[in-house]
Amino acid sequence: MLTFCGMLDLAGIERKSVRLLRHQENFPGRPTPYTLWRDAPSVFDTYQETQSVNFEGGLRAPLWASFVGLPGPETLFVGLYSAEFIGLLSEDRVHPLSGRVEEAGSCNLYRLERRQELSEYIGRLWIEWGKGYRSWIQRADSGSKPIVELRRTSGEDPFPGFNQLILKLSEIETVPVSWSAALSGTRGIYLLTCPKTREQYVGSASGENGFLGRWREYFATGHGGNLGLKSRDPSDYQISILETVGSSASLDDVLRLEVRWKVKLMSSELGLNRN
Known part of the structure; x- marks a missing residue:
């Protein structure tokens, strides 16, 4: 069975160096992580840069493999990043997803840089995250993440028509x-x-x-x-x-x-x- 963590092995990436992140926050009237990644990828990267201080231990790894969740079990791969811990946020800024102000000192800041490894699978690779959706940060060396679909392109399905919708x-x-x-x-x-x-x-x-x-x-x-x-x-x-x-x-x-x-x-x- 093909798995995402098996793909890390094939790419020569040590599993223990990777944290798997599944983003699926929802704020009424605001973009979801999926639509933010789809419509404004650079803003999505900014969204990932700040994380709760409560997750500092779980996020301490040189590489992040990022996924976005859609309603239900669907989970889409959106990129591999190098992640460097900077420290507490030094000044107020608006959270790209919620629209609320993140106050200085209220969260941790990371420096992220998109990696080329596995980039050909961005927006195409769908995995089975498993039942633990609340565990949105997981270690790559403690799971497998079966691949459920690899699409030919990252394009979206055409509108089916009003009668078929x-x-x-x-x-x-x-x-x-x-x-x-x-x-x-x-x-x-x-x-x-x-x-x-x-x-x-x-x-x-x-x-x-x-x-x-x-x-x-x-x-x-x-x-x-x-x-x-x-x-x-x-x-x-x-x-x-x-x-x-x-x-x-x-x-x-x-x-x-x-x-x-x-x-x-x-x-x-x-x-x-x-x-």
Whole structure:
């Protein structure tokens, strides 16, 4: 079985010199580590430079192999770095991911430099991290990390079309850039389905940022202000699009379509709609 740590061996890199880092922080309305790496790699490198003082012992190694986690078990290799411990952060700066201020002395600073080893696999190599997702720092000499996929290119999948699109709510912030553009520029009627209760909710996206803007509200709050969804425990809803509307459609047109779909699917009687 091919493993990432086996690839380190083939590259002549001692496993004991490498720490494996899996980044998967989420802040509502902010980029994820995956989207930050995808859209602004240099900013992603800056994000990695500061780490909690609590992790100093675990990070003390000359090399870091960095990965980003997507919703669920997916883990993507994004680079091998030389890592030099500098000390406590000397001045305030804005955290690239959360947008909050990291105060001087509140965290450790590292000097990172991207290595050429294994660079041909960046954005292409997907591994099985294992069940210990909370253990986001691990030693390369204490595991193997099976390779589950090696893609030919690091490009993203093409947009499948509005009728074919099916997503989980947790995937909203990691969709490809081309998908985001299509979804934020289109309005219409969508369906949320709870995987736990099988209940459905019909909603409409009529705002400036279309489907994507509305779905981000659900991702941030868990309910988007809807009474029916508030009455249930938060869930990773499945999202699909029932109908799109043109740019000339008025708000009344969209609301009439929403009512029609509620009647068709009986989502008020059998689902989560409350009006």
